[in-house]
Amino acid sequence: MTPRYSIFSLLRNAASYHEDWPEAWRSPEPKPSYEVVIVGGGGHGLATAYYLAKEHGVTDVAVIERGWLGGGNTGRNTTIVRSNYLWDESAQLYEHALKLWEGLSQDLNYNVMFSQRGVMNLAHNQHDLRELNRRISANRLNGVDSEFLTPARIKAFCPIIDLRAQGRYPVLGASLQRRGGTARHDAVAWGYARAADARGVDIIQECPVEGFDISNGKIQAVRTGKGRIEARKVGIVVAGHSSVLAGQAGFRLPVQSLPLQALVSEPVKPVLDTVVMSNAVHAYISQSDKGELVIGAGVDPYVGYGQRGGIAVTEETLAAICELFPMFRRMRMLRLWGGIVDVCPDASPILSKTPVEGLYINCGWGTGGFKATPGSGHVFAHTIARDAPHPLNAPFKLDRFHSGFLIDEHGAAAVAH
Ligand SMILES: Cc1cc2nc3c(=O)[nH]c(=O)nc-3n(C[C@H](O)[C@H](O)[C@H](O)COP(=O)(O)OP(=O)(O)OC[C@H]3O[C@@H](n4cnc5c(N)ncnc54)[C@H](O)[C@@H]3O)c2cc1C
Incomplete structure (x- = not known):
């Protein structure tokens, strides 16, 4: 695709204080009816719409968002991208996503600021070490780049980390995925929205879906704040509210909705050029391009829909960060927020047909679905277009909770994102 903006239009727009900027999407x-309606305008929903149009030629599509694009978890997450999951099924799904990340800015002609700065997972005890080494071996067997770092190599890779023996959580080693990193979350939503719109997808914001019309076990329409919209097929992609929408469609999901928090510090000069994560102390950290430290916590231990979390969780997280990075002790925190994440019993997502014909669900990404955004949209679009799963999401069916074929990723997901 050719760029939409020339240097002259950039100068003209700068001089006009952005007033004349064209809308990036309509x-x-x-309309009264569509072939496909996607409920939820987060990254996964928008990516699904984009790949439906691009890969399957299905352009009679609407994305229905109750608020604004990316106002859910897509715009609230800490943007860590990696694919070093334990089991074959997950490693292949997340690696598919990582490969799409590597060409995403070019594909969308929109800079999603994907930065492969590496993701390090720390081991603080013998159990962590064994788990990391097992996962590194499994990753390599799946073609996922993953390596072990001794404490000396950790220090060389990330000099500001404190490895002194008197630390409460001694660092005994780490895994490193060099191709992992971060991306700009809003840009991912905006880039997919613009590219989907350009292919004819209607993006409808401030339009809550309030129910479904189902007849003879088949989806007929969605009922929304802007009226009834008929659809031959409907995809539900509403992280954090999946059980609510499934309930409206008459089936139950095995998910818990939990608050998950993150916070950012005041901006400082570049000091940290990688992502450091610790499952054991429930904390992880990176530095944004603006200079803020982006810090993530674990989930709160209760179910809820308030987009905020308990202060005790934040305090525990900051204590751990200060222990690993004593130089951050005097930094001030600027903002704290929360999102609601839907967690499955096996810490793996659901990308599946449902008991209702023509109704599909994509949910249960828990604390770690941002990294999957392109891959999730890609395989979910296939599932909807073909009415059959893509080989990569076939194991992530809803009926695995009946059959017992669970994909237990608690070790790789855990607090980690
Ligand atoms: C604090 C925090 C940190 C995180 N950090 C990471 C990380 O570092 N790496 C990572 O991989 N993942 C991370 N995650 C998880 C990640 O954010 C999510 O898994 C992912 O963004 C889900 O994307 P989505 O598009 O499915 O959901 P969302 O972006 O939440 O989109 C769902 C949309 O559905 C809409 N919706 C809901 N109900 C309705 C309705 N009735 N009608 C119409 N629309 C509706 C919502 O408004 C929302 O916009 C984090 C999450 C949080 C909260």
Whole structure:
């Protein structure tokens, strides 16, 4: 694709204080019917719409978002991208996503600021060490880059980390995925929205889906704040609210909705050029391009829909960060927020047909679905277009909770993102 903006239009727009900037996507009123309706305008929903149009030629598509694009977890997450999951099924799904990340800015002609700065997972005890080494071996067998770092190599890779023996959580080693890193979350939503719109997808914001019309076990329409919209097929992609929407469609999901928090510090000069994660102390950290330290915590231990979390969780997280990085002790925190994550019993997602014909669900990514955004959208679009799973998401069916074929990723997911 050729760039939409020349240097002259950039100068003209700068001089006009952005007033004349064209809209990046249209804001149409919904049509009475579509071939496919995607409920949820986060990264996964928008990516699904984009790949439906691009890969399957299905362009009679609407994305229905109750708020604004990326206002859910897509715009609230700490943007860590990696694919070093334990089991074959997950490693292959997340690696598919990582490969798409590597060409995403070019594909969308939109800079999603994907930065492969490496993701390090720390081991603080013998159990962590064994688990990391097992996962490194499994990753390599799946073609996922993963290596072990001794404490000396950790220090060389990330000099500001404190490895002194008197630390409460001694660092005994780490795994490193060099191809992992971060991306700009809003840009991912905006890039997919612009590219989907350009292929004819209608993006409809401030339009909550309030129910489904189902007849003879088959989806007929969605009922929304802007009226009834008929659809031959509907995909539910509403992280954090999946059980609510599934309930409206008459089936139950095995997910818990939990608050998950993150916070950022005041901006400082570049000091940290990788992502450091610790499952054992429930903390992880990176530095944004603006200079803020981006710090993530674990989930709160209770179910809820308030987009905030308990202060005790934040205090524990900051204590761990200060222990690993004593130089951050005097930094001030600027903002704290939360999102609601849907967690499955096996810490793996659901990308599946449902008991309702023509209704599909993509949910249960828990604390770590941002990294999967391109891959999730890609295989979910296939599932909807073909009415059959893509080989990569076939193991992530809803009926695995009946059959017992669970994909237990608690070790790789855990607090980690
Ligand atoms: C604090 C935090 C940190 C995280 N950190 C990471 C990380 O570092 N790496 C990582 O991989 N993952 C991370 N995650 C998880 C990640 O954010 C999510 O898994 C992912 O963004 C889910 O994307 P989505 O598009 O499915 O959901 P969302 O972006 O939440 O989109 C769902 C959309 O559905 C809409 N919706 C809900 N109900 C309705 C309705 N009735 N009608 C219409 N629309 C509706 C919502 O408004 C929302 O916009 C984190 C999450 C949080 C909260």
